[in-house]
Amino acid sequence: MNDHNDLPDLPSEPDHDPVPDHMPPMPAMPAGVQAQPIPGQRCGLVAIVGKPNVGKSTLMNALVGQKISITSRKAQTTRHRITGIRTVADAEGPGGTQFVFVDTPGFQTRHANALNRSLNKTVLGAVADVDLILFVVEAGRFTSADAKVLGLLDRNIPVLLIANKLDTVLRRADLAPWLQQMQREHGGEAQDRFAEFVPMSAKNAKDIERLFAICAKYLPEQNWWYDAEELTDRSEKFLAGETVREKLFRLTGDELPYTSTVVVDKFEEEPPQKKGHKRLVKIAATIVVERDGHKAMVIGDKGERIKRIGMETRQELEKLMDAKVFIELWVKVRSGWADDEARVKSFGYE
């Protein structure tokens, strides 16, 4: 039984395998080398979904513990954008659980036009092979928009119903009939749609700790993909490169082949000049492409595109790193780099 907060007896276990197989976004070892399994370690992907304004971002920030997001390192991984990693290590021994949270662009349920359909497809792609979905609604409310979002999710992935904003429900006893009603309304085929019901508040630290404990068992037993200490200076540098890469591919559409990459040549920090000022981060990065035509594509008409890539990268990094950022971008042509092992290594790929 999983009656969190002494709520009524509700379905507790999914009737399907809660540990679907999937490829980790960033292999910890070069291909062909099998890592020794570390006893007691669990690791997996968690997506947070729900209609607008139910508290997804608040929950994500509380779970990740800091407002910084990093993206997956593997060049061809566009499938998952890693928003944050939280490692809850065991007090003793090497065990514990690493939660890798993936970003899901918001679901659109109001207008069924082609753009929204395509957006929803993107979201579905992002949650297709996660290990666990946190489906967020406002406690005591389940609207048709919530039902639509739920209807889009893969039935083979365990879903927890996060009844958020519990603090706004004045009498907790009022929630029990609502949960029972939900169970009735999602009866029949959908009866065991939710693996567990978790009434909580994303703003309550104890609820967040409790949620980690609830989620852990749904993640597969496997070695952590990332270091337990989430972000180091090196990660900020890495994040800078990934942000350039993301803007590059977003602003060139499908035109630019994936054999283009980004190398961060310089990442320097200067402390704040005055009290109350932010530190300064100076970044220089090179976009490496295979052909002159690709270079022209990246630069754009009168340099417009590369300017935009730089500007959007700067804006995003300033937010993520809470710093003032200067960024210089260069484009170089290096034919065949993707086939040149030494070069691939020098660009930071294993």
Ligand SMILES: Nc1nc2c(ncn2[C@@H]2O[C@H](COP(=O)(O)OP(=O)(O)OP(=O)(O)O)[C@@H](O)[C@H]2O)c(=O)[nH]1
């Ligand atoms: N009282 C209360 N308010 C909350 C809680 N969680 C989130 N909120 C508030 O609800 C509002 C929406 O929260 P967001 O985290 O932005 O919601 P979201 O689902 O990410 O919204 P979109 O970005 O529009 O999809 C904000 O004003 C939050 O402060 C909670 O547990 N209790």
